[in-house]
Amino acid sequence: MTDARGAESTPSVLTRSIDPEWASALRPVSGVISKLQEFLDGEVAAGRGYLPAEENVFRAFAAPLSRVRVLIVGQDPYPGLGHPIGLSFAVDRAVRPIPRSLWNIYKELRSDVGVTPPSHGDLSAWSDQGVMLLNRVLTVEPGKSGSHRRKGWETVTATAIHALADRGGPLVAILWGKDAISLEPMLGSVPVIKSVHPSPLSAGGGFFGSHPFSRANASLLSQGASPIDWTIPA
Template sequence: MPFTSGIPLSSSIAGDWADLLAPEADRIHRIGDELQRRINAGEHILPPPAHILRAFTQPAEQVKVLVIGQDPYPTPGHAVGLSFSVDPGVRPLPRSLVNIYKELKADLGIEPAQHGDLSAWANQGVLLLNRALSVTAGQANSHRNLGWEPVTELAVRSLAARRHPDGSPLPLVAILWGRQAQSLAPLLGGLPRIESAHPSPLSASRGFFGSRPFSRANELLVQQGATPVDWRLPGVR
């Protein structure tokens, strides 16, 4: 793993992601060293270091839906390295995730899962990527200027640049919830995207509810010749 530094950010990043993110390897080294310095000083960093790059453990070539989040949940025990997802044992669920489940039911009739583990989506090629990949416990947005943004921007550009041998783009749908996610739209070129308000309690009623992102994403995937996502999660009520 080429990004190992003073802190074990990840031991299982997919090989094609390692190649795609190589231009930012030095920056990732520096962030890892800074996080280790902060941990040594007693700062509680989330998610656990080995999960910070978890979004990149599934191969880039398999990504067909991109969901952009802001930064990891700042509540200890919640952040797992996938945007909007939490550990299966977390109760109560974060309110943003509750709203995502509400829209999922309204859109596709899927009952909310009993847990907040979204890894079943990730395993199907849904990249759950935060703009910043770490946070200080209890302090939302605290790592916003740590240096993660160029790394995640490179990830988005790399996905948009993927091509078939004939030069056509690989299937991809971007789901951009909120202003921070939508700021990445120019990096996607002409690839299809679904934009709405963020699912947080502060904004969900201003355009997230009723936006039907799940069915629309599947329709756009089918139009591109890709298999739709099964948005059901194990363990429904």
């Protein structure tokens, strides 16, 4: 990343995991990221802390921008200690029980493409294949869902989404719920698969049976790209 003068700065633990392609794409919001670093440092100093762990905050940006084939947008990290790992909807392998929204995603995964759900909630296998699991807000105060909204993260992730749209295909976006669907105008001509959120409160209203995984692969194939292997190793 660069500092406020445009000079290269030494990466902090917070931003060290960002791939160089993403660092370039996020350069216009480097000042916002610096202010977010100050905010998070203040949360630690005040004894509140934040999740996920510092080194995982930008984990969704660890793979090159050029490799992203599918974008799945979440809201903000799970607020439970030890749960979030920097990938939307995913949790640490040791977390039990699996969050209900993720379990509903697993149910649809089995119904749609026949993948047997694993006993854990780590979606790194998807991330490794070019599925960007991006939360709209990248941090949260432990125990307080949504507590870091409107602190600046929305500007950072909007810049990332615009960068993907500007890059173009092969790419497909999967948007679950009103918050995610509201981002559709940012995506331009990128194919979008959308439905209600997989939350237990809404999944029965159109998430189940929406076939997002097979539809995403069909879209990738139509764009001349390889499909995603949605299998998650046990």
